[in-house]
Amino acid sequence: xxxxxxxxxxxxxxxxxxxxxxxxxxxxxxxxxxxxxxxxxxxxxxxxxxxxxxxxxxxxxxxxxxxxxxxxxxxxxxxxxxxxxxxxxxxxxxxxxxxxxxxxxxxxxxxxxxxxxxxxxxxxxxxxxxxxxxxxxxxxxxxxxxxxxxxxxxxxxxxxxxxxxxxxxxxxxxxxxxxxxxxxxxxxxxxxxxxxxxxxxxxxxxxxxxxxxxxxxxxxxxxxxxxxxxxxxxxxxxxxxxxxxxxxxxxxxxxxxxxxxxxxxxxxxxxxxxxxxxxxxxxxxxxxxxxxxxxxxxxxxxxxxxxxxxxxxxxxxxxxxxxxxxxxxxxxxxxxxxxxxxxxxxxxxxxxxxxxxxxxxxxxxxxxxxxxxxxxxxxxxxxxxxxxxxxxxxxxxxxxxxxxxxxxxxxxxxxxxxxxxxxxxxxxxxxxxxxxxxxxxxxxxxxxxxxxxxxxxxxxxxxxxxxxxxxxxxxxxxxxxxxxxxxxxxxxxxxxxxxxxxxxxxxxxxxxxxxxxxxxxxxxxxxxxxxxxxxxxxxxxxxxxxxxxxxxxxxxxxxxxxxxxxxxxxxxxxxxxxx
Numbered sequence: 001x002x003x004x005x006x007x008x009x010x011x012x013x014x015x016x017x018x019x020x021x022x023x024x025x026x027x028x029x030x031x032x033x034x035x036x037x038x039x040x041x042x043x044x045x046x047x048x049x050x051x052x053x054x055x056x057x058x059x060x061x062x063x064x065x066x067x068x069x070x071x072x073x074x075x076x077x078x079x080x081x082x083x084x085x086x087x088x089x090x091x092x093x094x095x096x097x098x099x100x101x102x103x104x105x106x107x108x109x110x111x112x113x114x115x116x117x118x119x120x121x122x123x124x125x126x127x128x129x130x131x132x133x134x135x136x137x138x139x140x141x142x143x144x145x146x147x148x149x150x151x152x153x154x155x156x157x158x159x160x161x162x163x164x165x166x167x168x169x170x171x172x173x174x175x176x177x178x179x180x181x182x183x184x185x186x187x188x189x190x191x192x193x194x195x196x197x198x199x200x201x202x203x204x205x206x207x208x209x210x211x212x213x214x215x216x217x218x219x220x221x222x223x224x225x226x227x228x229x230x231x232x233x234x235x236x237x238x239x240x241x242x243x244x245x246x247x248x249x250x251x252x253x254x255x256x257x258x259x260x261x262x263x264x265x266x267x268x269x270x271x272x273x274x275x276x277x278x279x280x281x282x283x284x285x286x287x288x289x290x291x292x293x294x295x296x297x298x299x300x301x302x303x304x305x306x307x308x309x310x311x312x313x314x315x316x317x318x319x320x321x322x323x324x325x326x327x328x329x330x331x332x333x334x335x336x337x338x339x340x341x342x343x344x345x346x347x348x349x350x351x352x353x354x355x356x357x358x359x360x361x362x363x364x365x366x367x368x369x370x371x372x373x374x375x376x377x378x379x380x381x382x383x384x385x386x387x388x389x390x391x392x393x394x395x396x397x398x399x400x401x402x403x404x405x406x407x408x409x410x411x412x413x414x415x416x417x418x419x420x421x422x423x424x425x426x427x428x429x430x431x432x433x434x435x436x437x438x439x440x441x442x443x444x445x446x447x448x449x450x451x452x453x454x455x456x457x458x459x460x461x462x463x464x465x466x467x468x469x470x471x472x473x474x475x476x477x478x479x480x481x482x483x484x485x486x487x488x489x490x491x492x493x494x495x496x497x498x499x500x501x502x503x504x505x506x507x508x509x510x511x512x513x514x515x516x517x518x519x520x521x522x523x524x525x526x527x528x529x530x531x532x533x534x535x536x537x538x539x540x541x542x543x544x545x546x547x548x549x550x551x552x553x554x555x556x557x558x559x560x561x562x563x564x565x566x567x568x569x570x571x572x573x574x575x576x577x578x579x
Contacts, residue, residue: 032070167255329393
């Protein structure tokens with residue numbers, strides 16, 4: 001139990017002060033609760049000694065009022081502090097995980113399913129948020145109340161006090177055994193919850209495929225199986241805890257009966273006054289009451305502990321070391337020097353060296369799987385190289401802070417992600433403090449102003465998650481508007497026209513030309529007309545640069561690029577491989 005409280009304490013971070021306050025207030029609450037017994041003692045003593053008076057009644061009444069008001073006030077503030085601490089320690093952890101995930105290699109998200117990450121941010125941290133207040137309010141509060149009662153009893157009779165404390169010790173022994181048992185069941189419970197979240201997310205995200213291939217039945221079975229497994233694990237945990245809860249209740253009830261008999265026996269043998277004996281009989285029914293409630297909530301302690309351990313696992317994920325250089329690069333020339341990169345032991349890039357000139361457009365072409373996207377994502381440090389260096393302005397990208405690096409880079413992806421927000425806010429993600437006028441200007445330059453104004457609420461139109469309500473070309477132009485408003489000096493295009501129809505391609509091309517003026521541009525090419533005007537073309541094959549030069553030069557050379565042009569003039573895709 002102590003170990004659990006220590007983990008909660010370490011997890012609380014900035015909320016430690018609130019936890020301290022809640023514990024102090026909780027102790028005061030326990031004292032206020034015990035005052036009821038003091039009021040009863042005053043009355044019983046007056047009755048036994050035949051000295052009942054108005055003063056006795058008023059004294060007892062004053063103590064009871066003080067106890068009741070004190071309990072209400074301390075209960076309110078104690079629970080408030082503990083609930084506040086439970087909520088905000090989880091909120092801080094969610095923010096901390098979010099910041100952590102920004103600094104891990106992109107490969108982490110491939111190795112760890114979306115369901116697992118989502119489960120930590122939702123289900124597991126929700127467990128912490130709900131379990132911690134229960135642990136603190138019910139378990140710790142119940143223990144404090146019983147301990148104060150035990151100390152109160154010690155003041156009346158040391159023998160009765162020792163019996164009370166011995167009952168608490170036995171209870172803690174059973175609780176410890178209960179904790180060990182729950183340790184076996186809680187991890188399995190949370191794993192099934194992660195599987196359930198993953199199954200639900202998979203069904204929702206793949207709904208178009210589900211409908212197209214009539215997979216509803218098979219996926220329903222998968223979700224049903226995950227639900228059933230989650231239920232079984234929860235049921236198994238509850239069944240495992242029930243005997244221990246019953247044993248706790250039995251032991252505490254037996255010690256309550258023992259206290260009552262001892263109080264009577266000590267009075268009969270003359271070693272205890274009648275008043276003390278009567279008050280001990282009353283205390284025997286009260287001393288363990290809140291501890292009984294606490295015992296039934298011990299499973300929450302293990303849930304809280306394991307959830308904290310699970311959430312803290314993300315802290316162990318290695319992050320990419322951030323540089324200290326805050327200044328912008330002296331130039332926007334990009335250089336790859338003997339770069340090697342492998343993903344999950346699969347070699348992607350092999351001793352790649354080239355230079356991307358400043359304020360020029362460089363195109364990268366090659367067969368599918370040749371490493372084009374990976375190469376480009378090494379520049380903003382989505383991953384770090386295994387060997388060699390990637391530099392901007394003669395400085396290794398690892399030496400820049402992430403903020404100073406990313407403020408100089410804009411990326412327009414093939415698969416555009418738009419947030420479930422207004423179109424204005426989606427564009428403003430490129431510059432959060434942009435004015436409405438700046439947003440409109442960027443949209444006009446990106447050739448998307450007209451279709452935005454045709455929408456029911458214009459720029460205030462809310463779009464669904466991922467921009468599901470927009471076409472591919474519309475989403476691309478919004479993403480270009482987002483890049484325009486950011487106004488970064490390096491712009492990376494990752495096959496942005498791959499899934500766009502010819503009509504939208506022309507509009508996109510105009511938007512791209514607007515974005516790339518006087519910029520260092522890297523274009524992963526999908527279509528010939530996109531790259532033929534590039535200052536430099538890099539031909540990538542099997543992770544190596546096999547050709548380099550302008551279109552006019554490369555077309556005259558025998559090689560992959562000439563084969564491409566020859567067989568795919570004005571083709572819509574690069575589907576060429578070595579034959």
